Amino acid sequence: MDREPGLSVRLKLTLSYAAVIMLAGGALLAVVWVFLLRYVPTNFGPTHMSGPDRFDLLSAFAPKAALMIAFLLVFGLIGGWILAGSMLAPLTRITNAARLAATGSLSHRIQLEGREDEFRELADAFDTMLAQLEAHDAEQQRFAANASHELRTPLAITQTLLEVARNDRNRDSGELVDRLLYVNNRAIDLTEALLMLSRANQRTFSREPVDLSLIAEEAAETLLPLAEKRGLTIETSGEITPTTGSHTLLLQLTTNLVNNAIVHNLQADGTVWVTTSLRSRTVVLTVENTGEKLTPQLVSTLTEPFQRGTQRTRTDHAGVGLGLAIVKSITQAHEGTLTLTPRAAGGLRVKVQLPR
Structure with a gap:
């Protein structure tokens, strides 16, 4: 100006x-x-x-x-x-x-010496802001690189399939169409996940009173056929948990957690627990599942975009690698906290706390 x-x-x-x-x-x-x-x-x-x-x-x-x-x-x-x-x-x-x-130099820090006063408080706040901006910038660069790689993969596969079909005119077109349809669906899923992540990060959504327990029941009921197909059991319990937010985004959050708990579970006879609880100032959604034992180091990376964790990836439903990243963004957009903890018996415990 x-x-x-x-x-x-x-x-x-x-x-x-x-x-x-x-x-x-x-x-x-x-x-x-x-x-x-x-x-x-x-x-x-x-x-x-x-x-x-x-x-x-x-x-x-x-x-x-x-x-x-x-x-x-x-x-x-x-x-x-x-x-x-x-x-x-x-x-x-x-x-x-x-x-x-x-000018783009976010690594510089003021580090003002001396005792606490108004200028030192301002300098410390500015240093904290620079550190957060630097971390956010690095995260965005990693996300852009990973997203480019993920989006390039289905396009490269599609190009390869089309080149093979062009060179081999006698090849069965039905098999080619099926594979192209699968790759195209994967690309659509990834694009929709990226749009959902962007929407959550921008926080441009209307808020309304919602009951997290009803959302949990809706997500569990929707994914019950998938759980039964895999020989798993979903157990839901809890109390009324009123909060304020986007019903669509919170349903997406809960669906991602339950779907993640189903996909990364035991081969058979596994269990998914979905519970809601009410506290003095927060409401809590907890999703737990049985499964392989996880290390704290692996769990700490699961909310990063496209970090699926090779030990947890199932060949029949690898996902696009954005499920927990979307959960994290939606939680932060609702001023909540997300906690991931490995279960001692195997599996993962995910806890979402939102303002009551």
Whole structure:
């Protein structure tokens, strides 16, 4: 935004310091002058001498007072300029860091020394913001690279299938169509997942009162045929859990968790537990499943986009690698927290806490 040039803050502070010193010095000299007049006699003898006596006093006092005022002015300007520069030095470092950040350099930190005060608090907050921006920028770069790779894969497969079909005219077209349909569906699923993730990150959705327990029941009922096909059991329980948010996004969150718990489970006779609970300030959705034992290191990477975890990937339903990433984004968009914990007996426990 264009602004007209003005006085610097340092010059304004300098003039303010000098003005305060001048006013204080002038007030002090005025008090001294009034104090001296009280003790000056009106005459020194039979002749009325009050006028000349005070005139002589003024003649002696005025030059010294003017000299003192001039000294205070010079002292106020010089001292105020030095003091203002010292006080504004931290602000200069913060400004330089902001300019570096504007050019794309997010690795710079102010790291302002000294005890806690307003400038140090501002510098620390700015350093925290830079660290978060740097981490977010790195995450976005990884996401863009992974998304490009994931989107390129079905296109490359499609191109290969078409080239094979062109070179082999006698090949069964039905098999080719089926494989192309499968690859195309995978690309559509990935695109829809990316759109869902983008929508959750932008937080551009309307909010309404919802019951998380009803959403959990709806997701479990929808995915019950998939669980029965795999020989799994879904157990739902809990209490009414009122919260505020997008019904569509929260249903997507719950569906992703239940689907993830079904797909990454035992080969047979596995169980998925879906429970909701009410606390003083939050509502909690917990989804647990049986399965292979997971390490904390692996679990800590599962919410990253396209980080499926090779130990948990099933060949019959690998997914697009965005299920838990979408869950994380939707949770954050609803001011909630997401916690993933490996179960001691095997499997995963996922807990979503949202404001009540």
